[in-house]
Structures are given as C-alpha cells and as structure tokens.
Amino acid sequence: MRTLESMKGQVSAVVIGTSAGGIDALSALLPALSRGCAPVFIVLHLPRERPSRLVDLFQHKCSARVCEAQDKDPIERGTIYFAPPDYHLLIDAGPHLALSTDELVHFSRPSIDVLFESAAEIYGEGLLGIVLTGASEDGAAGLAAVHRAGGWTVAQDPATADVSIMAEAAIKRTPVDFVLSLDQIASVLRTTAIGELQ
Amino acid sequence: MSTRDFDIELQLLLDAIYLKYHYDFRSYAHASLKRRLKSAMTQLGCRTLSQVQDRIVHDPSAFTAVLGFLTVPVTEMFRDPLYFLALREQVVPVLRTYPSLKIWVAGCSTGEEAYSLAILLREEQLLERTIIYATDINAQTLQKAEAGVYESNRIAGFTENHRKSGARTSLSDYYTARYGRAVFDKSLRKNIVFSDHSLATDSVFAEVQLVSCRNVLIYFNRDLQERALGLFKDALCRKGFLGLGAKESLRFSMYADAFVEIAPGDRIYQKDEAA
Numbered sequence: 001m002r003t004l005e006s007m008k009g010q011v012s013a014v015v016i017g018t019s020a021g022g023i024d025a026l027s028a029l030l031p032a033l034s035r036g037c038a039p040v041f042i043v044l045h046l047p048r049e050r051p052s053r054l055v056d057l058f059q060h061k062c063s064a065r066v067c068e069a070q071d072k073d074p075i076e077r078g079t080i081y082f083a084p085p086d087y088h089l090l091i092d093a094g095p096h097l098a099l100s101t102d103e104l105v106h107f108s109r110p111s112i113d114v115l116f117e118s119a120a121e122i123y124g125e126g127l128l129g130i131v132l133t134g135a136s137e138d139g140a141a142g143l144a145a146v147h148r149a150g151g152w153t154v155a156q157d158p159a160t161a162d163v164s165i166m167a168e169a170a171i172k173r174t175p176v177d178f179v180l181s182l183d184q185i186a187s188v189l190r191t192t193a194i195g196e197l198q
Numbered sequence: 199m200s201t202r203d204f205d206i207e208l209q210l211l212l213d214a215i216y217l218k219y220h221y222d223f224r225s226y227a228h229a230s231l232k233r234r235l236k237s238a239m240t241q242l243g244c245r246t247l248s249q250v251q252d253r254i255v256h257d258p259s260a261f262t263a264v265l266g267f268l269t270v271p272v273t274e275m276f277r278d279p280l281y282f283l284a285l286r287e288q289v290v291p292v293l294r295t296y297p298s299l300k301i302w303v304a305g306c307s308t309g310e311e312a313y314s315l316a317i318l319l320r321e322e323q324l325l326e327r328t329i330i331y332a333t334d335i336n337a338q339t340l341q342k343a344e345a346g347v348y349e350s351n352r353i354a355g356f357t358e359n360h361r362k363s364g365a366r367t368s369l370s371d372y373y374t375a376r377y378g379r380a381v382f383d384k385s386l387r388k389n390i391v392f393s394d395h396s397l398a399t400d401s402v403f404a405e406v407q408l409v410s411c412r413n414v415l416i417y418f419n420r421d422l423q424e425r426a427l428g429l430f431k432d433a434l435c436r437k438g439f440l441g442l443g444a445k446e447s448l449r450f451s452m453y454a455d456a457f458v459e460i461a462p463g464d465r466i467y468q469k470d471e472a473a
Contacts, residue, residue: 069445070447070449071416072423084444087445088230090230090233091229092227092228093228098229098230098416099416099445100416101273101413101416101443102234102270102272103272114233117233118229118233121201121229121232124201
C-alpha cells in the first residue's frame with residue numbers, strides 16, 4: 001500500500017489533466033508549487049481556435065515560472081508548462097518538450113492521454129499523474145499508462161469536482177493511488193511530493 | 199513489452215524502412231512517431247514493431263499502410279488565419295515588386311496550404327506570375343493534393359478561416375459542391391506544381407521568394423530541423439521570406455542569425471541581407 005509519506009522525494013515530474021472547471025481547480029493548486037518544484041506539465045481543454053491566456057492568468061498567482069510549451073524546449077525545474085491550444089504536448093527523450101498536430105484524441109487537442117502516455121515512458125516511476133475536474137473521459141487511459149509505468153496516480157475526489165466525469169472515468173479504469181480533495185492535492189504538491197528546493 | 203525493447207525495435211524498423219524503401223524517418227521526433235506506430239500496430243494486427251518490420255519488408259502494400267500512419271495529414275485551409283493576414287499585409291507588398299514569383303510549400307500533405315496560398319495570391323492578383331512548388335514525401339497524399347477535393351463538412355471551418363485571413367473574395371468562388379464534396383477550381387492548380395521531395399534526403403531545387411513550412415518541423419528532431427532550415431535558407435533569394443508554424447521558431451537554431459523575425463506572433467521571418 002502506497003502512502004503519501006512514501007512519495008516524498010520520489011517525484012521527478014508532474015502531469016495534470018483537466019477540462020470543465022479546470023481553471024478554478026488549478027487556481028487552488030498551482031500557487032502551492034515552489035520555485036524549486038519538479039517540472040509540471042498541464043493539459044487544460046480550451047477552445048482550439050483562440051490563443052490561450054493561461055500564462056497571464058496564472059503567472060501572478062504562482063511563484064513557479066509559468067509558460068506555454070514550445071516545441072523542443074528543454075525541461076526545467078520550477079516551471080509549469082501549459083499545452084498550447086490546438087497542439088498535443090508530449091515529452092520526448094532528453095527530456096524535452098515536443099508538440100504535434102496529430103488527430104484529436106477524445107475530441108481534444110491537446111489531449112491529456114497523449115501527454116500522460118508520453119510522460120510515463122520518459123519518467124516511469126518518477127511521474128506523478130493527477131486527473132481533476134472535467135466533462136470528458138480524456139485522461140483515463142493516460143493515468144492507466146502512468147500506473148503501468150510504476151508512477152504515482154491521483155484523481156480528484158469526484159464528489160468535490162465541479163464536473164465529476166473525468167475523475168470518475170480515471171478511477172474506473174485504474175486503481176489510483178489516492179483520491180483526494182483539491183486542498184489535499186495542494187498539500188501533496190506543497191510538501192510531500194515536490195515542495196522545497198532540494 | 200518494455201520501453202527499452204520498443205526503442206530497440208523502433209530503431210531497427212526505421213533502419214529497415216530506409217534500407218528497403220529509402221524513406222528516412224530515422225531523424226523524426228520519437229514521441230509522436232511512437233504514438234503513430236502504435237496505431238499502425240493495432241491496424242495491422244501486430245503485437246510488436248518487429249512483426250511490423252517483418253510485414254513491411256516482405257509486403258510493399260503493408261509499407262504503404264504504415265507510411266499512411268507515419269505521415270498523417272492533419273491540416274486545414276487558412277489554418278491560423280492571422281498567419282495569412284500577416285502574409286497579406288507584410289509579405290505581399292514585397293512580393294509584388296518581383297516580375298515573377300516562386301513559392302515553396304514544404305510538407306504540403308493533402309494540399310490545403312498550397313490552395314490557401316493560391317487563393318490569397320489570386321485575390322492579390324499575383325497568382326498568374328507565380329509558381330507554387332508544393333512538396334511532400336507521401337505519393338498518396340500528393341495525389342489527393344493534386345485532386346483538390348475536400349469533404350464538405352470541412353468547408354465551414356475553411357470559410358471561417360479564410361474570412362479571418364483578410365479575404366477579398368468568398369471562398370465559395372473557388373469550389374463547386376458535388377456529392378458531399380467540394381471540388382476546388384482547376385485554374386488554381388495551373389500554377390501549383392505538386393512533387394515528391396524529402397527534407398531529410400533531397401536538396402534545394404529552385405530559388406524562391408517565400409518558403410511556407412508549418413507544423414512540419416515539430417515532427418523532426420533537432421538535427422533534421424537544422425537540415426531543413428539550411429535547405430530553406432539556401433533556397434530563399436536575398437531578403438526572401440520564411441513562414442513557420444505558430445509554435446515553431448528559430449530560437450535554438452544555428453540559422454537564427456540568418457533571419458530577422460518580421461511578424462513575431464505569426465512566425466514570419468525574412469532572410470538577413472548578409473546571410
């Protein structure tokens with residue numbers, strides 16, 4: 001049985017997936033990340049045809065650096081990377097960021113599954129995957145891949161999610177390690193997993 | 199199956215494809231390549247990439263199927279309308295000063311980008327003096343590009359994009375709707391040359407005033423990106439223009455100094471005078 005305590009010092013990267021209700025959920029989580037945190041990659045489903053304002057929205061709330069992922073960017077600690085609208089975000093060997101315009105997955109580009117599956121290959125048991133509120137089943141297969149690779153899996157407690165479909169689908173598909181409220185996930189990010197500069 | 203085994207099999211498969219069919223995917227970015235090959239495995243009913251390798255080496259039609267997965271055409275007409283608006287406002291006035299024009303659409307896939315440029319140039323009354331070279335490595339997608347026939351359900355999106363690109367005409371002026379499909383005007387094709395060209399293995403074939411290569415470089419690793427950018431630099435005339443995809447840039451390239459970014463948000467570069 002995995003405990004939150006045993007996660008300490010074991011996480012080298014975090015992937016987060018969310019859609020409907022995601023901005024509020026991330027507003028509760030991301031300020032918990034410190035400047036020395038492990039790299040965090042986020043897919044938030046948004047309209048594909050507009051530039052995203054996520055960086056402006058989150059940068060002033062966070063002490064970690066917030067940016068929109070660019071193709072081939074090297075990956076740095078203390079940085080939160082958002083997938084750009086209309087591109088899939090993947091992690092490639094290096095590790096570095098990779099983008100693609102491949103077909104939509106679960107009607108979405110970016111897709112949570114695409115990010116989680118590629119990150120699981122690179123980070124293996126050092127990866128923490130978190131699925132939050134959302135009205136899509138995107139992320140369920142991705143979290144299963146994180147689990148198979150030996151990584152840590154967290155789903156937001158569906159009872160506390162704005163829209164419970166995404167977390168429910170993930171829990172149904174994978175024996176997730178922890179089902180937590182946003183406050184609990186924030187505390188995982190702050191202390192247990194990747195809190196202070198090491 | 200472990201990740202390590204998959205990586206070994208991937209390398210062997212790409213070598214086999216190169217040796218047998220001379221398509222060079224060895225310098226493609228692995229993350230998206232792996233995803234596509236996993237779809238190909240499912241489609242071909244193969245459990246491993248070694249099985250895929252066995253099939254493609256002994257059966258060219260299986261290779262054609264795999265090639266379809268490796269070069270998935272995902273594009274639309276006037277994709278990123280603001281790119282086309284920037285071309286119209288900042289590049290077309292310069293192009294107008296040339297008596298004849300050559301434009302290279304590198305990685306044209308099923309042709310949407312080439313037709314978009316042809317329509318834009320016709321609106322700007324430049325198409326008649328232009329040759330657009332539209333190149334790709336996949337013969338099947340090139341055939342589709344040449345046909346210029348697209349599903350009707352995509353036309354609304356194309357029309358909206360076209361409108362936002364600063365259109366001077368209506369997109370419906372350029373196609374006829376037939377049996378659920380939109381057939382684009384043959385006269386647009388008169389000035390487009392579709393041909394087989396690989397950014398991985400071929401060289402420069404003409405001097406051009408504009409290269410448009412969008413969302414192609416993201417599929418390449420850094421070495422192959424540099425090769426392609428080198429070809430573009432060599433193909434461009436003095437002060438020629440280079441258009442990249444919205445999330446591509448020359449930031450980390452050895453050719454960064456050879457270009458000046460003239461429309462930063464829209465990723466349009468101009469070859470530096472000294473380069």
